[in-house]
Amino acid sequence: MTSKTPSKTLHPSAITQPVVSVWERSLDLLAQELSHHNYTKWVESLELHEWDGEVLHLDASDLFAKEWIEENYLARITEVVSRLSDGQVRVELGVREGGKVGVPEAPVVRRVAPGVAEVTPPPFQPGMTFDDFVVGPSNRFVHAAAEAVATMPGEAYNPFFIYGGSGLGKTHLLNAIAHRAWQENPRRTICFLTAEQFVNDLVDSTRRHRWDAFHDRYRRVDLLLLDDIQFIAGKEQTQKEFFHTFNTLHAAHKQIVLTADCSPKEIDHLEERLKTRFEWGLIGDVQPPCLETRLAILKRKALRDGVHLPEEVALLIASRVHSSIRKLEGCLIKLTAYTSLTGQSLDLARAEELLRDLLQEEQREVSPERIQQAVADHYGLRVADLKSKRRTNAISHPRQVAMYLCRILTSHSLPEIGRLFGGRDHTTVLHGCRKIDDLRGQDPSLAQTLRTLRRKLESPAGG
Incomplete structure (x- = not known):
């Protein structure tokens, strides 16, 4: 949870210190939610411009960045800023003076020419090293393997494939590997990026006919x-x-580390030859942390940020938030913002009040199994019917209802939901969710059914 300092190109009369503090805390939270590349490329570069009491004006670097952020990140930025401001805030984007239409940047490749005497540290996320990673039963194996890969790249496990749910530390481990590998040998060439960035760079290189430069970035x-x-x-x-990039690197004994939200064989629409290659090395999964690990994570982050976190408050958060490390950090960020802005100390009652919405949101998350059972009971079916291949309307409609509820009441991804319903493709899940979402606005009976099921599932004794 590294503190990000926004640009100080502000209007002094319009931007007060509390607003700056809220924006800095918002950046902290967004840094934990987004990948390192997407955060630094799109969000961190935003500048505070003006605050008129109702609207927070931010400036993007250029028109391309403004349009991309509006389409992909503005809703989440608005939600985070509003939450930390304890009120609804409208966020609007402009283009800073001198801004122009931009093009997607190529990924940062850490390359050091032979004979260079001094090497500056690489631009990896500074707060994501092995020293900052809290080890517990859910991640001990993957952590040990990651350290081995970082110490002996290309020799220990190649490729190294890490998978698990969102917010469980996969990106942290990637950063930690990069940091350690660079510390062991600062002259190593390290390329760290997201798959989305790889795709964007491929598209841009194709458009510009720069194949040699593209291949050089990834195959050397x-x-x-x-x-x-x-x-x-x-x-x-x-x-x-x-596929060809993988083959070139693997044949040269160069290390490849990949992350995903599921194992290679469970990635829909991925070529079999890639699935096979991803399974050549070591595959490790990261599970949600246990209570003790969640407590350790909170205490370490509070200590690092200089925040006094009473034991009972730490226990409250750790016992109620279990699905994601990012959600743990989100709770800590809100408490830190409160103490920073008000100067008041924290106690259990105050923490419960401040975190009420976040904790209720976590409590509402129910298991897909409970959802399947509740829907099956409501429609007079068996859970096995929802998972079957049968496509009659009497089965497919309840199945889509169950998928829709899984989508809005759990943190499971579309591929994960598809696997829970008989191994269906994620596009099938998406189609079903969109269909139910459209129908509920037209069919009062369906809307009532959804409300009834949600009340049952979200109640303490639901399901």
Whole structure:
């Protein structure tokens, strides 16, 4: 949870210190939610411009960045700023003076020419090292393997494939590997990026006919670390290019580390030859942390940020938030913002009041199994019917209702939900969710059914 300092190109009369503090805390939270590349590329570069009491004006670097942020990140930025401001805030984007239409940047490749005497530290996320990673039963194996890979890249486990749910530390481990590998040998060439960035760079290089430069960026490195590899699924040209990149690096004994939200064989629309190669090395999954690990994570982050976190408050958060480390950090950020802005100390009652919405949101998350059972009971079916291949309306409609509820009441991804319903494709899940979402606005009976099921599932004794 590294503190990000926004640009100080502000209007002094319009931007007060509390507003600056809220924006800095918002950046902290967004840094934990987004990948390192997406955060530094799109969000961190935003500048505070003006605050008129109702609207927070931010400036993007250029028109391309403004339009991209509006489409992909503005809603989440608005939600985070409003939450930390304890009131609804409207966020509007402009383009800073001198801004122009931009083009997607190529990924940062850490390359050091032979004979250079001094080497500056690489631009990896500074708060995401092995020293900052809290080890517990849910991640001990993956952590040990990551350290081995960082110490002996290309020798220990190649490729190294890490998978698990969102917010459980996969990106942290990628950063930690990069940091350690660079510390062991500062002259190593390290390429760290997201799969989305790889796709964007491929598209841009194709448009500009810069194939040699593209191949040089990815095929002449010592370590390639790629986050969210499932993003290339269904993209034929990208998969073909990555297949050859993988082969070139692996044949040269260069280390490849990949992350995804599921195991290789469970990634839909990924070519079999890539799935096979991803399974050549070591596969490790990261599970949600246990209570003791969650407590340790909170205490370490509070200590690092200089925040006094009473034991009972730490226990409150750790016992109620269990699905994501990012949500733990989100709670801590809100408490830190409160103490920073008001100067008041924390106690259990105050923490419960401040975190009421966040904790209620976590409590509302129910298991997919409970949802399946509740829907099956409501429609007079068996859970096995929802998972079956049958496509009659009497089965497919309740199945889509259950998928829709899984989507809005749990943190499971579309591929994960598909696997819970008989191994269905994530596009099938998306279609079903959109269909129910459209129908509920037209069919009062369906809307009432959804409300009834949600009340049952979200009640303490629900399901």
